[in-house]
Amino acid sequence: MRKSFTITALLISALFLAQENTDSVNLAFFDGTAVAGYVDHGAFINFTGPNVSFTHKKTKYMLGMLPSLRIKEDHSSGTKNSMVTPNLGAGFAIIYRKIVFQIPFYYNAKTAAQNGKWEMGVGLGYRFR
Numbered sequence: 001m002r003k004s005f006t007i008t009a010l011l012i013s014a015l016f017l018a019q020e021n022t023d024s025v026n027l028a029f030f031d032g033t034a035v036a037g038y039v040d041h042g043a044f045i046n047f048t049g050p051n052v053s054f055t056h057k058k059t060k061y062m063l064g065m066l067p068s069l070r071i072k073e074d075h076s077s078g079t080k081n082s083m084v085t086p087n088l089g090a091g092f093a094i095i096y097r098k099i100v101f102q103i104p105f106y107y108n109a110k111t112a113a114q115n116g117k118w119e120m121g122v123g124l125g126y127r128f129r
Contacts, residue, residue, distance in 0.1 A: 026053050031062065033095065035102045037123025042072025044121065046104065048093065060095040066104050076113075089121075100125035 031048040038044075051064025066089040074080040091104035102123040110116035 026055070031064075031127070032129040033093070033100050033125055033127045035066075035093070035100055035104075035123040035125030037102065037104065037121050037125075039070070039104065039106055039121025040072065040108060040119040042070055044068045044070045044087070044089075044104065044106070044123065046089065046102075046123070049088075058097055060093075062093040062095065064090070064093075066091055066102075068104070068106070070106065091121075095127050098127045100127055 031051060031053070033048045034045070035048075036043065036045050046066040046068035048062065049065040049067045051062045053060050053062040053064075055061075068087045068089055070085050070087045071083060072085075073083055087106055089104045089106040091102055093100055093102040095101075100123075102125065104121045104123060105118050106121065107118050108114075108116060
C-alpha cells in the first residue's frame, strides 16, 4: 500500500512539474537591445549590460547596468569636455516583443559649479533577439 501511494505521488508531482511555465527570472550579461534617448539636455545610446529580468508572456521587465555613450555639448568657457563620452548608467526597461522602453539613471559628477547628482532619462529602442 505504501509503495503504490509513493509511486502515485511521484507520478502526480512529475505531471505538475513538467508543465511549461511562461514566467521566468533570468540573469544575463548582454540582452541584445540597443536604445537611444534623452537625459540631462543631451542624448545617449546604450546597450543593456548585466541585468536581472523577469519575463511574463511576451513582456520582459529588466533592471540592470547600461553601458552607454552620452552625447552632450559642454557649454562651459575655457577648456571643454568631449561631446561624446562613455558612461555607465543603471535603469529599468520594459521590452514588449521587439520594442524597448527604458528609464535610465546617469550620474553627473560634482564640478566647481554644481553638486553631483543622478539624472533620470527616457529612451526607446529595439531588441535584436
